[in-house]
Amino acid sequence: METTSSAVAQAPAAEDGPHVPSAARRTVDGYLxxxxxxxxxxxxxTGPRWLMQVGLAADGSVEHGSVGHGDEPSVRSEYAAGADQDAKEKFAVVVTVAANPVRRSADGTGLLEATSVSSAAWLAGVGLLSFTWPGQMDHSLRDDWLEQQTETAWVLADDLEGADWxxxxxxxxxxxxxxxxxxxxxxxxxAGSTRAGVHVGAYGRGMSAYGLGFAVVKDIAAYRD
Known part of the structure; x- marks a missing residue:
């Protein structure tokens, strides 16, 4: 699968709970x-909008990033399908990925991988996992669960024409x-592509995807950090 550099998207560590973007990563500077x-x-x-974080390619250039809409998920709370939290958390996150071909790094020392719709699909799939912790699971098993689910997200993103989509x-x-x-x-x-030369992925819970529409963000500063 053509995808972003492994340096720009890492699954959160299960031992410490889902990754929470640092204050520095949630400022508008990276987006600009x-x-x-x-x-x-x-x-x-018309609901709340909030910044998340940007991802960098191996040469330090901004390659993708996410912005959130709705209720910001309570990251460290466990999520179990059908639980009361399901009704409380209504959010949609939009991931923008630059459409880049295979290219040389700025310092000329290597190649940067191409990005594709599959890149957006994988980043969105892993993003959803970062806000998902099954209830009634022993703490010692969460690392294994996250590793398995992350691998599944990769496999699914690599087969967008498959029966799962x-x-x-x-x-x-x-x-x-x-x-x-x-x-x-x-x-x-x-996940899909736009006429503006970027790939768009999205994930959410509690908000139906069927009624959503996407548009270029006119003022990224309008998203709170």
């Missing part, structure tokens, strides 16, 4: 360094756009 447009939910969504048409900048879409007991994941 990106040479590509950021995507979020369109103006039909369906096709969903959603507006992007007002234009109907096809997305690869899947659901699980933990939430939903989707």
């Amino acid at each position: 360094r990106a040479p590509f447009p950021w995507y979020g939910l369109d103006e039909a969504f 369906s096709t969903l048409s959603l507006p992007v900048d007002g234009v109907p756009t096809p997305f690869h879409y899947r659901e699980s007991e933990f939430g939903w994941v989707l």
Whole structure:
């Protein structure tokens, strides 16, 4: 699968709970360094918007990032399908990935991997896992669970034409756009490409994906950190 550098997307460590972006990573500065447009939910969504974090390629350039919408998940709380928390957490996260070919690093010492729709699908799948901790699971088993689920997200993202995915048409900048879409007991994941030269992934829980629309973020500073 063509995907982003392993340096830019790591699964959270289960032992310490899901990864919480640091205050530095949640400032707007990293987003402003990106040479590509950021995507979020369109103006039909009127709820809270918040920054998450950006991801860097091996040469230090901004390659992807995420912005959140709705109720910011209580990261360290356990999530169990069907639990009361399911009704309380209503959020959608949009992941923007620069559409890059295989290219040489800035210092000329190596190659940077290409990005694709599969990159966006994998980042969205891992993102959903970072806010998901099954209830009634022994603490010692969570590392194994997370490793297994992360590998599953990778395999699924590498086979977007497989039976686990369906096709969903959603507006992007007002234009109907096809997305690869899947659901699980933990939430939903989707991924597609835009006319603006970026790939878009998204994941969420408690908010239906079917009524969403995406648009270029006009002012990233409007998202709180």
